Structures are given as C-alpha cells and as structure tokens.
Amino acid sequence: MAMSTRPRVLLVGAGAIGQVFGWFLQSAGCELSFLVKEKYAEEARRGFTLYELGLFKRRAAPRLFSGFGVHVSIEEVAARRWDQVWLCVSSTALRAGSWVDELARATGEATWVTLQPAIDDRDWLLQRIPPERLVSGVVPFLSFHAPLKPGDPFPGPGTAVWFPPLARGLFSGPQERLHELLRVLRAGRYPARRVRDAMRATAPATALLTAFVEGLESAGWSFERLLEPEPLARTVRAAREAVRIAAWRTQQSASLVLLLLRPWLFKLLLPVASRAAPFDLETYLRVHFTKVSEQTRLMVREYVALGSKAGLPVEALRDSAR
Numbered sequence: 001m002a003m004s005t006r007p008r009v010l011l012v013g014a015g016a017i018g019q020v021f022g023w024f025l026q027s028a029g030c031e032l033s034f035l036v037k038e039k040y041a042e043e044a045r046r047g048f049t050l051y052e053l054g055l056f057k058r059r060a061a062p063r064l065f066s067g068f069g070v071h072v073s074i075e076e077v078a079a080r081r082w083d084q085v086w087l088c089v090s091s092t093a094l095r096a097g098s099w100v101d102e103l104a105r106a107t108g109e110a111t112w113v114t115l116q117p118a119i120d121d122r123d124w125l126l127q128r129i130p131p132e133r134l135v136s137g138v139v140p141f142l143s144f145h146a147p148l149k150p151g152d153p154f155p156g157p158g159t160a161v162w163f164p165p166l167a168r169g170l171f172s173g174p175q176e177r178l179h180e181l182l183r184v185l186r187a188g189r190y191p192a193r194r195v196r197d198a199m200r201a202t203a204p205a206t207a208l209l210t211a212f213v214e215g216l217e218s219a220g221w222s223f224e225r226l227l228e229p230e231p232l233a234r235t236v237r238a239a240r241e242a243v244r245i246a247a248w249r250t251q252q253s254a255s256l257v258l259l260l261l262r263p264w265l266f267k268l269l270l271p272v273a274s275r276a277a278p279f280d281l282e283t284y285l286r287v288h289f290t291k292v293s294e295q296t297r298l299m300v301r302e303y304v305a306l307g308s309k310a311g312l313p314v315e316a317l318r319d320s321a322r
C-alpha cells in the first residue's frame with residue numbers, strides 16, 4: 001500500500017460529522033478535501049466554524065476550520081490520488097443513486113471508512129469495496145448545527161461537537177490499513193480505539209437507540225410524554241425486539257442488555273443524560289433525528305425484515321414505524 005507522509009483524505013459530506021472528522025484529520029496533518037453537493041460548495045469554501053463543548057465547557061470559543069479542498073464532482077475527485085475516503089453521510093444517502101460505485105472507481109486503492117449505523121451497511125459496501133480496504137467506524141460524539149435554539153450560548157452559527165465522558169471512537173478492519181488510520185487519528189488527538197468488530201460491538205446499542213428514537217418521535221419528541229407508562233412500555237417492547245434481532249444478526253447474546261432493558265432504565269438514564277449534555281438534549285434529538293428520519297425508517301425496516309426471517313417477534317417494531 002502506498003503510504004504518504006501526509007495522507008490525502010477525502011471526506012464525502014461536510015455536515016455535522018464530516019466537519020468534526022475533518023477537523024481531527026487536519027490536526028493530524030492530513031491533506032484534506034471534501035466532496036460536497038454543489039449547493040454546499042460555497043459555504044464549504046468559506047470555511048466552517050466549530051465549537052467543542054465539554055462537561056464543564058458549555059460556552060466554547062469558535063475555531064475557524066479551513067484550508068481544505070472542496071470538490072463537487074466525481075470527475076474532480078478522479079483527477080487526484082487518495083489514501084483515505086471517509087463516508088460522512090447517512091445510510092440512506094449511501095444508497096441514493098450510484099455515486100458509491102462511481103467514487104470507488106475514481107479513488108484507486110484508497111482505504112474506505114464507513115461510519116453508517118444501519119445493520120447491513122457494511123455488507124452493502126462490501127459489494128463495492130473489497131474487505132482488505134474497508135474500515136468500519138462508530139461515531140461516539142454528538143454534533144449539530146448551532147445554535148440549536150434561540151438563546152443558546154454561541155456567538156454565531158457553526159457546528160458544535162460534544163464527546164460524552166469516556167466516549168471512544170471504535171474502529172475495526174484489515175490490520176495494516178487500520179493501523180495507519182489509527183496512527184493518523186491519534187496524531188490528531190481523536191479518541192480512537194481498535195476493536196475486533198466495531199459494528200458487532202455496538203449493534204445492540206444501536207438497535208436500542210433506534211427504537212428509542214421511534215418512541216420519542218411518537219411522543220412528539222418530549223421526554224416527559226415518552227416517560228408516561230403507555231408510550232414507555234411500547235418503546236421498551238420495540239427496543240427489546242430490536243436488540244434481540246441485532247444480537248441474532250451479529251451472533252451474540254443479548255441477555256445482559258435484555259435484563260436491563262426495562263422502563264426504569266429510561267427513567268433513570270434520560271434525566272442523567274439530559275443533565276450531562278452541555279446543550280438541550282431533547283432539542284438535539286428532535287433536530288438530529290428529524291434530519292435523518294429516512295435513515296431511522298430504513299433501519300427499522302431492516303430490523304423487521306431480519307426479525308421476520310429469523311422468526312423473532314417484530315410486532316412492536318412494526319407498530320412503532322407506523
């Protein structure tokens with residue numbers, strides 16, 4: 001594998017997570033470019049403003065993030081050489097059209113990094129990118145376009161990012177490529193950790209989160225309403241189904257999660273998480289999951305299809321998607 005001292009990195013999508021990964025990769029010394037839709041090119045060329053939030057750092061100073069290339073077409077991308085391609089788009093955007101196939105042809109032997117959360121994303125990508133070049137990652141931070149709501153303490157618009165305490169960005173993949181990727185990320189002070197299978201390690205948690213989001217949406221994005229007995233019981237039922245299906249699909253036991261997955265867990269964790277987050281968590285969840293609502297639908301459809309195939313219960317999940 002050709003390894004340059006300054007890795008040439010292409011990030012597809014300069015939204016909430018693309019900007020954050022871009023920031024860390026640039027800090028690590030990478031030569032950075034974004035592939036964006038034409039409608040975002042001008043904004044990207046001006047540079048982005050980032051805010052890094054912390055438990056005790058609710059009022060962050062803005063940092064200008066610029067000095068990267070901006071491309072709007074596969075032809076432009078094909079004219080250059082790349083070491084890494086990061087997919088910073090949703091699971092639904094991944095499947096929209098044939099751009100992934102075209103990009104794969106245009107980027108030679110580059111290492112690809114998938115960050116998408118749907119349970120079949122990796123298999124979908126493996127039909128286009130060989131396993132020896134595909135690294136899987138999990139996004140451990142929350143990022144959003146700030147301000148989330150009027151009165152938020154940001155001096156101007158930008159992208160805010162928060163790493164919950166002890167959050168680690170898990171990665172797995174072919175040894176040599178993964179090693180190089182982790183070296184770069186750590187040089188940029190990104191909290192990366194190697195695991196055997198990042199998707200498998202997080203599949204039950206992702207399933208739980210997906211059912212929780214569906215429940216929250218049905219409750220009008222209100223924690224208070226979600227925690228009422230009936231909506232909560234329905235959400236817990238859907239979450240238990242989703243977790244069981246994810247565990248079946250990734251061949252692992254879900255007994256511990258299922259043991260803990262009871263209404264009291266939500267009653268305990270929601271207030272704790274709301275207090276810990278240095279922004280309004282309820283608003284973040286509404287804004288973020290409205291933005292990626294098609295992706296949540298796709299994920300629920302996948303759980304229902306897999307569960308039906310495995311003969312596992314799917315009724316609550318199916319109802320939640322209505």
Ligand SMILES: NC(=O)c1ccc[n+]([C@@H]2O[C@H](COP(=O)([O-])OP(=O)(O)OC[C@H]3O[C@@H](n4cnc5c(N)ncnc54)[C@H](OP(=O)(O)O)[C@@H]3O)[C@@H](O)[C@H]2O)c1
Nearest residue numbers: 013015016017018035036037088089090091093139142143
């Ligand atoms: N933000 C978070 O806190 C967070 C946390 C964990 C995981 N994630 C996951 O990360 C993924 C991305 O989320 P995000 O918050 O970064 O979303 P986002 O802010 O919408 O960013 C994605 C960007 O990629 C663009 N895009 C879509 N298809 C493209 C293509 N073919 N070429 C170039 N650009 C393209 C989108 O354009 P449009 O605006 O036109 O769609 C959008 O600007 C999702 O799967 C999400 O679930 C996000």
